[in-house]
Amino acid sequence: MKTVKNHFGVFAAVVLAVMMFVSIATAEEKSAVGLDGSTTVGPIGDAFAEVFMKSHNCSITVKKTGSGDGVAALIDGRCDIAMSSRFLKPEEFKKAVEKGIYPVAHTVAMDGVCIIVHPSNPVKELTGQQVCDIYMGKITNWKDLGGPDMPIVAISRDTSSGTYEVFHEKVLKKQNMAAGVEYVNANPQAYARVKTTPGAIGYVGLGFLDDNVKSLKIDGIMPTKQTIADGTYLVSRPLFLFTNGYPKLGSVIHAFCIFYLTEEGQSIIEAKGFVPMTNY
Amino acid sequence: MKLQEAVAPGIRMAKYSAQIAGKSKKAAAGFTRPLLLTPSEDMLGFLSGHLGRAALFLITATSVVAVFLIFYFVIRESAPFFFNKSFPAAMARIKEFFTDSGWYPAATEPRYGGLALIVGSLYVTLGSLILAVPLGLFAAIFLSDIAPFNLRQICKPVIEILAAIPSVAYGFFAVMVFAPWLQKSLGFSTGTNALNASVILAIMALPTIISVSEDAMSAIGRETREASYALGATRAETMVKVVIPAAHSGILAAVILGMMRAMGETMVVWMASGNAGRIPSPWWDLSQSIRTMTATIAGDMGETPKNSEHYYALFTVGLTLLLFTFSLNLVSEYLLGKVMKTSRGGK
Numbered sequence: 001m002k003t004v005k006n007h008f009g010v011f012a013a014v015v016l017a018v019m020m021f022v023s024i025a026t027a028e029e030k031s032a033v034g035l036d037g038s039t040t041v042g043p044i045g046d047a048f049a050e051v052f053m054k055s056h057n058c059s060i061t062v063k064k065t066g067s068g069d070g071v072a073a074l075i076d077g078r079c080d081i082a083m084s085s086r087f088l089k090p091e092e093f094k095k096a097v098e099k100g101i102y103p104v105a106h107t108v109a110m111d112g113v114c115i116i117v118h119p120s121n122p123v124k125e126l127t128g129q130q131v132c133d134i135y136m137g138k139i140t141n142w143k144d145l146g147g148p149d150m151p152i153v154a155i156s157r158d159t160s161s162g163t164y165e166v167f168h169e170k171v172l173k174k175q176n177m178a179a180g181v182e183y184v185n186a187n188p189q190a191y192a193r194v195k196t197t198p199g200a201i202g203y204v205g206l207g208f209l210d211d212n213v214k215s216l217k218i219d220g221i222m223p224t225k226q227t228i229a230d231g232t233y234l235v236s237r238p239l240f241l242f243t244n245g246y247p248k249l250g251s252v253i254h255a256f257c258i259f260y261l262t263e264e265g266q267s268i269i270e271a272k273g274f275v276p277m278t279n280y
Numbered sequence: 281m282k283l284q285e286a287v288a289p290g291i292r293m294a295k296y297s298a299q300i301a302g303k304s305k306k307a308a309a310g311f312t313r314p315l316l317l318t319p320s321e322d323m324l325g326f327l328s329g330h331l332g333r334a335a336l337f338l339i340t341a342t343s344v345v346a347v348f349l350i351f352y353f354v355i356r357e358s359a360p361f362f363f364n365k366s367f368p369a370a371m372a373r374i375k376e377f378f379t380d381s382g383w384y385p386a387a388t389e390p391r392y393g394g395l396a397l398i399v400g401s402l403y404v405t406l407g408s409l410i411l412a413v414p415l416g417l418f419a420a421i422f423l424s425d426i427a428p429f430n431l432r433q434i435c436k437p438v439i440e441i442l443a444a445i446p447s448v449a450y451g452f453f454a455v456m457v458f459a460p461w462l463q464k465s466l467g468f469s470t471g472t473n474a475l476n477a478s479v480i481l482a483i484m485a486l487p488t489i490i491s492v493s494e495d496a497m498s499a500i501g502r503e504t505r506e507a508s509y510a511l512g513a514t515r516a517e518t519m520v521k522v523v524i525p526a527a528h529s530g531i532l533a534a535v536i537l538g539m540m541r542a543m544g545e546t547m548v549v550w551m552a553s554g555n556a557g558r559i560p561s562p563w564w565d566l567s568q569s570i571r572t573m574t575a576t577i578a579g580d581m582g583e584t585p586k587n588s589e590h591y592y593a594l595f596t597v598g599l600t601l602l603l604f605t606f607s608l609n610l611v612s613e614y615l616l617g618k619v620m621k622t623s624r625g626g627k
Contacts (some may be wrong), residue, residue: 179558196460
């Protein structure tokens with residue numbers, strides 16, 4: 001009897017495990033609204049979704065696969081709202097129209113990237129060209145920029161981040177960074193490295209600035225909410241939500257796409273380190 | 281004879297029922313299990329036994345199949361990186377990947393030179409081994425031959441706890457504590473560099489190296505040591521000339537296991553190495569930032585569109601890494617097999 005029981009116990013456990021596995025695998029989440037796209041806009045999408053799921057009693061799924069994949073998902077009808085840190089490319093528009101999708105852009109926020117150095121560094125101001133030269137390895141010592149004789153440690157975000165994307169486009173004009181540039185994988189880490197390294201230069205979103213690092217004027221303009229929102233600061237860009245046509249008035253998607261206009265939406269955007277679309 | 285055989289089951293059944301009848305009495309003696317089963321019970325036992333075995337075999341097989349599937353998918357996803365155009369183009373790609381050190385996959389004219397990444401992986405792996413192997417060996421010698429038994433029983437589990445600390449915790453320590461310390465006390469311009477990553481990886485590889493090589497040294501056994509003492513050798517001579525040579529294959533396996541740990545580690549190198557995609561010059565300058573294969577995959581994968589050239593290139597990096605660790609694994613399997621033989625007394 002004992003052996004039978006043992007075998008049977010094992011068998012029952014196995015069957016149970018398989019059944020559980022199958023039931024987990026097949027249990028799909030119902031989604032009323034699907035968001036997909038940029039990892040930069042993602043935190044805004046997440047925070048909005050959290051508020052919406054409570055107030056509108058609906059389920060919102062937010063995937064962060066990158067701007068390109070998000071737009072592709074919108075074109076294929078796999079999501080309702082595509083988050084993007086750039087405007088659509090002409091070929092994406094063409095493809096969308098061919099499939100009967102008419103992308104409409106909603107500008108939710110502005111994204112500004114501040115160039116930061118160690119607080120002990122006397123340099124206060126650089127031109128966009130100088131920053132570009134630093135990251136391309138043409139300037140390697142602070143003494144060439146009016147600072148002390150100290151090698152420059154250039155710190156960049158990883159190439160898959162949206163912050164890198166805007167910096168690469170606006171400051172480096174899409175040219176390659178020098179091989180000696182260090183990469184870190186998050187804004188807080190870029191901030192920490194600059195804070196602890198006297199010769200460092202780095203860049204982070206506006207929300208990460210404080211007194212432990214020094215933000216530089218670029219081309220004579222200090223990055224502030226106002227200069228980022230009106231676009232006079234060099235490293236700023238709009239962030240978009242794309243929908244198929246203008247969403248039906250009164251629908252959850254419509255409410256979601258105009259949520260950035262509300263006070264709550266704007267405080268969320270500011271808390272995530274972006275600049276809300278208001279007139280300062 | 282034949283009649284007896286035919287009758288035998290009947291006789292047994294009779295005994296069986298007699299046994300059941302006496303069961304209540306015998307239960308007090310703690311013997312409740314009948315020696316014979318009814319045919320239905322027998323069948324059930326047979327079926328559940330075999331089904332259970334089949335189910336367990338399936339579960340075991342999944343992990344074996346997983347290994348093959350991983351190889352299959354990595355090769356499938358990396359193949360288009362080479363074989364998308366003509367044969368000469370493929371050769372040019374392979375040549376670029378193994379000889380060029382410029383990794384600019386997102387540029388308008390992308391370059392996929394993996395040399396700096398391969399060299400970076402080798403740098404941190406060898407750097408960590410140079411630190412971890414002597415330390416690990418001395419610790420293993422101490423634990424197996426010198427430390428009192430009680431101390432060993434305390435030390436070994438504690439060392440093995442090192443292996444249980446999540447790598448992101450090590451990485452956090454590397455960035456927040458060790459990097460600023462390197463800058464301040466050694467005057468490096470940047471603290472996240474090859475040295476930082478090597479030191480942290482060495483700490484992570486230590487428990488493997490200590491534990492496995494200590495096992496190998498203990499497996500040599502008391503007889504060998506006593507024979508050596510009997511010939512007049514001192515403790516040190518026994519250690520250096522008898523135990524270590526006898527345990528050499530196990531020690532090598534320990535080193536290779538530690539090496540695989542260091543080579544495959546991602547989070548720590550991604551945080552501690554600085555990720556600058558270049559080969560240090562001069563070559564011995566460990567205060568420069570480097571970038572490894574694992575960190576490149578982890579860093580780039582996030583926003584790489586599927587089925588793009590960059591995506592295939594990352595899988596090619598993954599395949600290269602897989603081949604490195606796979607060959608290391610084969611070597612260590614071979615050496616560990618030798619240890620097993622030695623400990624069983626064979627040659």
